[in-house]
Each structure stands twice: as structure tokens, then as C-alpha cells.
Amino acid sequence: MVPTPTEQDQPKKAQTAPELLARCLDEIRSGEASWAECQAQPEVKAAGLGPLLDIAAQMERFPSLAPGPACLAHIRERLAERKRRRPVLRWAWALLAVLVALLTLGGTAWAASESLPGQPLYPFKRWGERVRLSWMRDAEARSTFLMELAERRLDEARRVCSTPQCPDWLLADLEQQTEAAAAEIERVSESRRPLLLARLVELTGRQQAVLEEVLERAPEAARAGLQRALERSRQGHERAFKALEKHRPTPPAREGNPPGLERQEAPTPHHSPGKPESPGRKASP
Known part of the structure; x- marks a missing residue:
């Protein structure tokens, strides 16, 4: 039976440079070794950690800096003041951003309103129309x-x-928007x-x-779509x-005479012999 090697008999795994540096610093702080003893270790020399240990030794000479009570009070006061001003500044920046966006979009929208299919600003024009309609x-x-719309x-098609550059989708949009308007009217x-x-x-x-x-003046390629x-x-x-004809009011019917009755003419006044003529009325010739 072959004896199994114990943990002491197994070779130790070589430490990396960061692990060696951390071990040396722990030994120095705990008092187990000095700076010179750590630098003299063969594995430390092989890893080239001497310059790093020199820098660490110089940094250990500086005293630790801690803020005093007056400094802490001043910091708390500044933080409280900034916290009070933050909502006002936040709203100010938000309003400024909205104003800049409106000015920018307003100028772009005005320029895009005159654009035609195929021009760079035309997609922005159509996007603005869709957004406005969705609201x-x-x-x-x-x-x-x-x-x-x-x-x-229609103006864009005109x-x-x-020219030969007459997109079919433009005429389709003209038809679709007209039909959509008719549906909304219902x-x-x-x-x-x-x-x-x-x-x-x-x-x-x-x-x-x-x-x-x-x-009449369109090229042959665009005539079918038109x-x-x-x-x-x-x-x-x-x-x-x-x-529209269905919604126009019907004029009222004219009232006629009841069936079987004819319009009667008013009797013509005449002068009877032997009777005096009514005052104010002339005798018939």
C-alpha cells in the first residue's frame, strides 16, 4: 500500500505578487517583521516588490488626517444649504430644457412644414402630424x-x-386620410x-x-397611380x-285647400238701384 503524502509533505503553492505584498504589510503592522526583513525575503526579491515596499514605508510616516469639529460643522451646513436649493435648481434646469426644446423643435417644425417627399426634413413633418393626431x-x-392633412x-402631389418621382404611398396616404376624415365625421x-x-x-x-x-402633364410612369x-x-x-343630402332639412309642404273644396272668389260689390251709395265708395260706371 502506497502511503499518502501529508499536507506538510505537499509543496506549497507559489504566492502571487499582490499576495506577497499583502502578507508583508500584515507582518509589518503586526510587528512580526520589519521593513528590511520583508525586503530581504527571497520570494519578495524575486517578485520585485522592493520599490513598492519603499513607497508603503514612506506613506506610513504621514499622520492620518481627520476633519475637526469645526470642519464637520461647516460641511453639514453646506450640505443642508445645497439640499434646500436643489429643488429650485432642478425646476430651473427643467424649465430651461423645455424652453430650449420648444425653440429648437419649433424652428425645425416650421422648416419641416414646407418640406416635400424625398427631402431630409419630410420624415420629421410626418412624425409631428402623427403625434398631434394621437393627442x-x-x-x-x-x-x-x-x-x-x-x-x-394634395399639395405635395401637385x-x-x-415629375417621375411620384411615390405611390403619397397618393395612398391622400386616399387614407380622406377616408379617415369621413369615418370620423360619422x-x-x-x-x-x-x-x-x-x-x-x-x-x-x-x-x-x-x-x-x-x-395631364404627368409622365407615363406616374399616370396609373394618379x-x-x-x-x-x-x-x-x-x-x-x-x-350631405340626407342631412339637409326638408322644406315644409305648402298647405292646400281641403279635398272637395274650391277657392271661392270674393263677391264683387255693386250698387243696387234705389239704395244710396255707401260713403267713400264710387259708383261703378
């Missing part, structure tokens, strides 16, 4: 804004679709609906006029006009 909850406000798409109260329907009839009529004008948009606009115009 609206009233059906009348939404329908009014959607008709305004359809007006913008300016862009005369949610409006009966008393306010005719006014919005009249505006929708006017919008779809103007769409047909503009699209027909653009179609023709589809024109046909959809005509259909929307007919639907809006029929809905």
Missing part, C-alpha cells in the same frame, strides 16, 4: 385635422407628381355633421380638379355628397 380625442377635431398631401353629433360634410364635399371636389390637372387616386376621389365625393 386628439374629439371626433370633430380629428376629422378637421385629417381633412387638413389630406389638403397637405408639386411632386408632375361620429360627430347630428347638429355639427352637415358643416363637416360640406367641407368634405369641397375637399374631394378640389382633389379631382388638382389630380386631373396633374394627370388615375387610381382620381377615381377614388370621385367615389369619395359621391359618398360625401349623398351623406
